[in-house]
Amino acid sequence: MSSSTQVAKPPSRDENDQEVSLNVMLQMRSSFYGNAYVHPVRHLERNGAMNSRPPVMEVIPSADSSENAVLQSHPTIVPGASLLLALRLSARPILLIGGGLVASQRLYFLLESDAHITLISPSPLHPSIQHRVDDPITSRQITWLDRPFLGREDSVKVKDFDLVMTAIDNNELSKEVCDLCREERVMVNVADIPPQCDFYFGAQLRRGPLQILISTGGMGPRAGAMIRDIILDSLPDNLEESIQGIGLLRGDLRKRAPGVGGTLGQERMDWMKETCDKWGLDQMKRFNDDSLRRRILDQGWENRKIIGPNEIDTSYGVNVRGLVSLDKVVQLGSTINWGSAVGGMVIGASVAVVGTMYLIRTGVIKA
Structure with a gap:
């Protein structure tokens, strides 16, 4: 670190x-790991004594995998926890x-x-x-x-x-x-x-x-x-940048799809979750780039698609490694065009001067 x-x-x-x-955080003794629902199995002996080993983590398929999984996805209640x-x-x-x-x-x-x-x-x-x-x-x-x-x-x-x-x-x-x-x-x-x-x-x-x-x-x-x-x-280095990037993308998405609840709200949450999963924690620090966030929303959200770091359309001026914005591409193109024009003028003037001097020396043109 x-x-x-x-x-x-x-x-x-x-x-x-x-x-x-005081940072009173909600203590959920159950969590999500990938697409599997994880919860601890009760680890108290029937006589009330606590097992010396840590609780075994039992993996149950997520509720959306099948209707049958819904009936099996209720975690065991382990009393005595604090609500953080x-x-x-x-x-x-x-x-x-x-x-x-x-x-x-x-x-x-x-x-x-x-x-x-x-x-x-x-x-x-x-x-x-x-x-x-x-x-x-x-x-x-x-x-x-x-x-x-x-x-x-x-x-x-x-x-x-x-x-x-x-x-x-x-x-x-x-x-x-x-x-x-x-x-x-x-x-x-x-x-x-x-x-x-x-x-x-x-x-x-x-x-x-x-x-x-x-x-x-x-x-x-x-x-x-x-x-x-x-x-x-x-914890990985620069983790703060990834979290800030997620917040910026989420804020931009809310501006495009405002409102709370309903079909749109659920759609927005699902898209955000799947997009984060596809990019991964380390890559999400790139969300701090305004141009990249705009392309992700244009090409992903507006088309209801989940696109990853290697699926960004670079023809719009976004380079996933360099994150070159469209206005910079236009500016670069303009610079190249002006450079070509100026270069051509300089070369043309040089050829004309050399040719004129040659004709004067050979007597074709009198000075």
Whole structure:
């Protein structure tokens, strides 16, 4: 992996700190691999003990292969999972109680999600938090109240926030905050006390628009971080470019075929999926080229065809390797034509001068 790749990681965390998903991503214990539906087989023994081996992955034909496959494609339900969601917190009010190391980690992810954080904690703050409070940019997202949180008697009410998080050493106050949130139906996370958590933070990594969350359900945060690093090392370079390219092509397609749902919406989704599959993740970074996207839509979508990298019509001025646009081809042709004309004039003038000098020397023409 190139050394220039920057990965957003939180500050180092205590191994005993609980995981929470703030990049709260939907944890689907089933996924698609190629054209086969993959799901884990229940791996709990009948007596409730968990098998020491990882769950076996059972492959079932996709639902569209045959009518019979539909009856066999229902994955086994394995209870106990968390629902991992990607929460859009931009400008949403979040209450963070605490000013230590764990609170600094919570603050890091909240700032990246563009939330507005009300921070309640007496000074001194953890150096990382103090830096964010003093920074002229990140401070715009933070309202800091330099005092302890007073529980039910506090003028700040949990009902006014979308999420509440506590990272303090006072267990009684933490439980009171949890009770307040449960009464007001506000989701809460109390650091290091799983029964008082409605959500967990997991090990996360970010590369541009790509975000990945690893959750162990609060069992082993350090194991989650180790798994995250394994995934990070296996990701291809310039993956961000491919994801950005996909987003651009999808946006252009929506402009040509606007609307939500219905036959057109399904057609659009199917075409986009099959086009991505045909190009592959590495080749999709070429979608960042405006001319190439236009040709893919002109030759593919408009004709309801799926075309790959080797099927682009280069006669329209698109070179799959060089991505030469049509206007450049026209410009090049014009340059060649002008060059030919100028070259012909120069050669003609040279021949005329040489011929005239020869005739003067031979006396045919008198100077």
